[in-house]
Amino acid sequence: MTRLVNIRPGRKAAAGLAAIPLILIVIGYMIASAVRHAANPADKLLPTFMAMGKAFKNLALDADPITGQILLWADTLASLERLGIALAIATVTSILLGLALGLIPLIRAQFGALVATISVIPPIAILPVLFIVFGLGEASKIMLIVIGITPVMVRDVAAFVAALPQEQMIKAQTLGAGSWLLTIRVALPQMMPRLIVALRLSLGPAWVFLISAEAIAADVGLGYRIFLVRRYLSMDIILPYVAWISLLAILIDMALQFISRKAFPWANRSSN
Amino acid sequence: MSLLSFRNVWVEYGDKVVLERVNIDINAGSFVSIIGPSGAGKSTFLRLALGQEAPSQGQVFLDGKPLRPEPGPDRGIVFQRYSVFPHLNVRENVIFGLDCASSPILGRSFGAARRRAVEQAEEMLIAVGLGHVMNEYATALSGGMQQRLAIAQALVKNPRVLLLDEPFGALDPGIRADMHELVTGLWQQHQLTIMMVTHDLKEAFKLGTRVLSFDKRRVDPHAPHRYGATAVYDMELTRKNQAAEAARMMAAI
Numbered sequence: 445m446t447r448l449v450n451i452r453p454g455r456k457a458a459a460g461l462a463a464i465p466l467i468l469i470v471i472g473y474m475i476a477s478a479v480r481h482a483a484n485p486a487d488k489l490l491p492t493f494m495a496m497g498k499a500f501k502n503l504a505l506d507a508d509p510i511t512g513q514i515l516l517w518a519d520t521l522a523s524l525e526r527l528g529i530a531l532a533i534a535t536v537t538s539i540l541l542g543l544a545l546g547l548i549p550l551i552r553a554q555f556g557a558l559v560a561t562i563s564v565i566p567p568i569a570i571l572p573v574l575f576i577v578f579g580l581g582e583a584s585k586i587m588l589i590v591i592g593i594t595p596v597m598v599r600d601v602a603a604f605v606a607a608l609p610q611e612q613m614i615k616a617q618t619l620g621a622g623s624w625l626l627t628i629r630v631a632l633p634q635m636m637p638r639l640i641v642a643l644r645l646s647l648g649p650a651w652v653f654l655i656s657a658e659a660i661a662a663d664v665g666l667g668y669r670i671f672l673v674r675r676y677l678s679m680d681i682i683l684p685y686v687a688w689i690s691l692l693a694i695l696i697d698m699a700l701q702f703i704s705r706k707a708f709p710w711a712n713r714s715s716n
Numbered sequence: 717m718s719l720l721s722f723r724n725v726w727v728e729y730g731d732k733v734v735l736e737r738v739n740i741d742i743n744a745g746s747f748v749s750i751i752g753p754s755g756a757g758k759s760t761f762l763r764l765a766l767g768q769e770a771p772s773q774g775q776v777f778l779d780g781k782p783l784r785p786e787p788g789p790d791r792g793i794v795f796q797r798y799s800v801f802p803h804l805n806v807r808e809n810v811i812f813g814l815d816c817a818s819s820p821i822l823g824r825s826f827g828a829a830r831r832r833a834v835e836q837a838e839e840m841l842i843a844v845g846l847g848h849v850m851n852e853y854a855t856a857l858s859g860g861m862q863q864r865l866a867i868a869q870a871l872v873k874n875p876r877v878l879l880l881d882e883p884f885g886a887l888d889p890g891i892r893a894d895m896h897e898l899v900t901g902l903w904q905q906h907q908l909t910i911m912m913v914t915h916d917l918k919e920a921f922k923l924g925t926r927v928l929s930f931d932k933r934r935v936d937p938h939a940p941h942r943y944g945a946t947a948v949y950d951m952e953l954t955r956k957n958q959a960a961e962a963a964r965m966m967a968a969i
């Protein structure tokens with residue numbers, strides 16, 4: 445008999461298998477919600493899909509009477525701007541430090557241990573410091589994300605660059621490349637796909653830091669909204685927001701993956 | 717004057733002596749095969765010529781001048797593996813060396829320089845038999861083709877000496893024979909000086925005009941690293957003595 449580890453689903457079967465747990469969760473939620481609403485029609489804990497759809501529609505389409513803004517878009521824009529700036533800073537820093545640490549033994553000797561040390565500091569623990577130093581504005585929220593994800597990304601790409609085959613580095617030097625050309629023509633292009641992988645893996649933590657910072661000090665943003673309406677037990681807003689955040693996260697991840705495939709086709713081949 | 721000279725060269729790592737008292741002159745135009753047991757320091761010897769490593773004692777001269785201990789464009793290298801750039805296609809792998817020389821800031825040439833580089837690279841690729849795969853990524857090639865590419869990369873730089881460290885060690889016999897033909901042809905055509913490390917004795921005698929064998933002259937059974945290896949056999953091969961030397965060598969080992 446075929447062993448369990450060797451049974452592989454086909455494409456269609458795999459999609460079907462993946463859908464089953466999701467469908468079961470939705471059905472389970474609907475049943476639980478219906479049961480609670482039968483007992484108490486004003487139940488707030490498990491809102492029906494109808495109620496959530498209505499609340500989400502209000503946020504997505506109707507302007508807020510006080511600010512005149514459409515809240516969902518204002519929140520989304522604010523959060524994505526913070527996230528985008530932070531990811532850009534983290535990416536540029538990772539490119540520069542990753543190359544420097546990965547390629548130049550002197551720099552690795554001097555700063556490698558420092559980066560390793562910084563990367564073990566729990567970023568949330570220094571959030572108060574950030575608020576004190578950068579104030580309660582945008583800078584501290586962006587810095588929290590940057591500090592939260594950059595050290596790990598730097599270490600990852602630096603280790604990758606350092607592990608590029610020595611033979612290749614020697615070969616490039618025999619072809620006339622000096623330190624600079626080694627950096628931009630040999631190490632940088634090979635590092636890029638790895639950098640995108642590191643960025644994709646950092647997206648999860650980045651969202652966590654973003655929402656934490658927004659929950660503590662903000663007046664607009666996806667995380668701010670969730671924590672604001674929590675006071676009113678508005679699950680009909682919180683759950684759609686969580687779904688919306690997840691959707692954004694998935695879309696960003698897919699976009700990065702798409703860019704990597706298009707820009708670095710050689711990286712997705714296995715070498716022989 | 718010889719092209720490369722090793723003058724009383726020693727290589728030591730801590731207490732471990734790898735090479736001792738190496739005195740060798742390599743003449744321009746020779747094809748030197750380097751053989752010897754595993755760990756005898758053949759690659760170390762090649763790294764000295766490459767400049768990847770400096771001797772702990774003694775000196776290496778290239779064209780009579782002390783060799784700077786750093787790889788440079790006057791010495792080409794082909795390793796057993798990993799000598800091609802996976803992120804570049806075959807043509808760009810060869811153009812790389814030309815661009816490094818013509819464009820030290822960007823590492824890329826444009827316009828007429830670019831056209832010249834492309835032409836030169838394609839000519840070289842056709843010469844090594846890769847004319848039909850110039851647009852493929854280097855890692856999409858078979859092992860033998862990757863080695864051809866690595867040779868082409870080195871040769872467009874017109875190196876004073878071409879260093880090969882078990883270049884065909886990972887290839888199967890049929891492909892190896894093709895590669896022998898290629899290397900011999902290129903050696904004659906470009907009047908190269910070649911130093912090749914190999915584990916294959918037949919290969920060493922078939923290709924080389926001179927065979928160096930590295931091994932330890934003395935062994936201290938209580939301290940195996942106390943003495944280093946050196947060139948224990950050094951044979952100039954002419955057409956006439958080639959077969960005889962090969963037989964003698966086989967018998968000795």
Ligand SMILES: Nc1ncnc2c1ncn2[C@@H]1O[C@H](COP(=O)(O)OP(=O)(O)OP(=O)(O)O)[C@@H](O)[C@H]1O
Nearest residue numbers: 729732734752753754755756757758759760761915
């Ligand atoms: N950086 C280093 N530090 C310490 N020992 C080293 C170093 N590099 C090489 N050696 C030692 O030097 C000796 C010779 O190594 P080398 O690679 O030159 O041998 P080789 O003749 O090329 O062997 P093989 O046929 O297996 O390739 C080995 O014992 C190796 O362990």
Ligand SMILES: [Mg+2]
Nearest residue numbers: 758759760881
């Ligand atoms: Mg070796």
